[in-house]
Amino acid sequence: MQKPWTHVRFNPSECRRVSTLNGDVPEMANVTVIGAQWGDEGKGKIVDWLSARADVVVRFQGGHNAGHTLVVGNNTYKLSLLPSGIVRGTPSVIGNGVVLDPWHLKAEIEKLTAQGVAISPENLVISETCPLILPFHRDLDALREDASGAGKIGTTRRGIGPAYEDKVGRRALRVCDLAHLDEAGPQIDRLLAHHNALRAGFGVDPIDRDALIADLEAIAPEVLPYAGPAWVGLNEARRAGKRILFEGAQGVLLDVDHGTYPFVTSSNTIAGTASGGSGLGPSATGYVLGIVKAYTTRVGSGPFPTELDDATGQRLGERGHEFGTVTGRKRRCGWFDAALLRQSIAVSGVTGIALTKLDVLDGFEELKICTGYDVNGVHYDHLPAHPAAQAAAKPIYETFDGWHESTAGARSWAQLPAQAIKYVRRIEELIGCPVALVSTSPEREDTILVTDPFAD
Numbered sequence: 001m002q003k004p005w006t007h008v009r010f011n012p013s014e015c016r017r018v019s020t021l022n023g024d025v026p027e028m029a030n031v032t033v034i035g036a037q038w039g040d041e042g043k044g045k046i047v048d049w050l051s052a053r054a055d056v057v058v059r060f061q062g063g064h065n066a067g068h069t070l071v072v073g074n075n076t077y078k079l080s081l082l083p084s085g086i087v088r089g090t091p092s093v094i095g096n097g098v099v100l101d102p103w104h105l106k107a108e109i110e111k112l113t114a115q116g117v118a119i120s121p122e123n124l125v126i127s128e129t130c131p132l133i134l135p136f137h138r139d140l141d142a143l144r145e146d147a148s149g150a151g152k153i154g155t156t157r158r159g160i161g162p163a164y165e166d167k168v169g170r171r172a173l174r175v176c177d178l179a180h181l182d183e184a185g186p187q188i189d190r191l192l193a194h195h196n197a198l199r200a201g202f203g204v205d206p207i208d209r210d211a212l213i214a215d216l217e218a219i220a221p222e223v224l225p226y227a228g229p230a231w232v233g234l235n236e237a238r239r240a241g242k243r244i245l246f247e248g249a250q251g252v253l254l255d256v257d258h259g260t261y262p263f264v265t266s267s268n269t270i271a272g273t274a275s276g277g278s279g280l281g282p283s284a285t286g287y288v289l290g291i292v293k294a295y296t297t298r299v300g301s302g303p304f305p306t307e308l309d310d311a312t313g314q315r316l317g318e319r320g321h322e323f324g325t326v327t328g329r330k331r332r333c334g335w336f337d338a339a340l341l342r343q344s345i346a347v348s349g350v351t352g353i354a355l356t357k358l359d360v361l362d363g364f365e366e367l368k369i370c371t372g373y374d375v376n377g378v379h380y381d382h383l384p385a386h387p388a389a390q391a392a393a394k395p396i397y398e399t400f401d402g403w404h405e406s407t408a409g410a411r412s413w414a415q416l417p418a419q420a421i422k423y424v425r426r427i428e429e430l431i432g433c434p435v436a437l438v439s440t441s442p443e444r445e446d447t448i449l450v451t452d453p454f455a456d
Contacts, residue, residue: 030244030286031453032271035251036344038260038298040322040331041291042356042439044068047084047247049444050289053454055242057085058234060277061097061267062249063133063160064104071442077115081108083247086124087117093230094126097267097277099163100175101133106222126223127230127279131172135215136195136207137162143202155300161266166191175227178220181213188213231279238284243454246274246285252344260383260390263302270348287453289436290350292341294358294423297322297331303390305383306334306370320360335397337370338430343382345433352436352451355424358416359409359440364402367423370395371430400426410440412448 031050035041048070051057064080070087081104083092094100105126109119137159145155155161166172171191177184188209196206237244248269253259255269267273275282295316298304307313313333316322322331344350361367373380373393383390403419410416416424416438428435438448 029454030246030284032246032248032274032285032288034248034269034271034288034290034348034350036290036292036341036348036350036353037251037296038253039249039251040297040299041251041293043248043291044070044084045439045442045444046289046291046354046356046437047245048072048087049447050245050453051083051085051090052088053243054085054090054245056091056093056234056237057083057245057247058093058095058274058278059083059098059247059249060095060274061269062265063099063158063163064101064108065156065158065160065250065265072444075115077112077117079108079112081105082112082119082124085245085247086112086119089118089123091123092125093234093278094124094130095230095278096127096129097273098127098130099133099160099167100126100130101159102178102219102223104133106219121225124226125228125230125233126175126226128174128176128227130175131163131167132174132177133159133163134173134212136199137166139204140195140198143204147202164266166194169194173216175223178216179224179227181216181220234278234280238280244280244284244286246271246278248274252290252348253340255347258343258347260302260387261385262387263300272349288349288351289453290345290348290353290433291356292353293356294336294361295320296334296337296340299331303383303387303393304332304334305340305373305393305395306337306368307332308334316360320357335368335370335395336427337395338427339370339372339381340383341431345431350433352434352453353431354437354439355427355435356439358420358424358438359407361402361420361423362406362408363404367400367402368397369400369426369430371398372396398426407440409443409446410448411446416448
């Protein structure tokens, strides 16, 4: 496997020493970035800012159902699968915890290449153990969603869930199988036996085995040049003291264990997954930065206690340009939910938060922050687990005066209105976690840096 990270220079004086079985090795501070709400928190800008200072960027879960929008100068890049570091040429890794659609990979590489982004095995490595998303996964995703009626969960219909099911069912084809298709017959038969039974239940024709193999043979050369034991290179990078940025997808509230189940994704989105989804130990994940909007949004179905189905919600959506990067779906909008964020911080071990889109709140006469819930007359300081209780949860608010001055483009506390500072400080108090960064526009430089996540 090509190891692009071996070409990255680092300054040993900037590294700390850690003891391992192989002796003392230098280690720079690593950062794990996660969305701490329902995704769509504005991670793209923050991840882009951090990736320019990282030596390696790693995607560790999810599929191409999660999008990052990067604004670099006059150029806008929309990524669904590739790690965001690729735009700036930072060596990038798609870890084993990701489910990979090889046809989407090809299309996304072609799209970015047309925008002038250089992508090669020198700066992109794909774990050879990534499970593959195949065309019938997309079929099954859509068939299930269409048959669910009122039970729709808002899937992106991209096959992510069915691919994860096959992974845990030990049926999946993986990236490494693309190099051994002549030996993959028994695994393909096992996979098709499962899916053809499901398709029969939906009244759909069985999968054409020969056509599937032909499609895999055709796409294999597009994927295999990037494939290899990513965990090996990542561990080498760590031992060399390189800065590693772990790039999460979606948000903690979409975590299959800790989110608003069943309206969640099919993987663990918490920071702890960075270890298993990359092949590095848990001590490598470093500073956990939770990305949080100054208000709350959600795409798709599911509970949303602070949702505003009124002119205020409409105003938030319009000012925040709230449309999904991947789906283009309009996002639901509501007030900041501190109770939900406390949950996210707890289950993901968040060290500090990056507060984005503060400027969207400019000009509101009053603002509200949810501090807890009333569920059928019972007070909760967290969102209960059962969907019926979640649906019944009524937010308990603190109300704040808004501000009329502009925060757009602010790069220091001194440039913020006093009331905006008061709002941010109250958020810190309610969530029990410090604000490390405040973002005041999509531009990278329009950021108030309080704590550098990469600082040791």
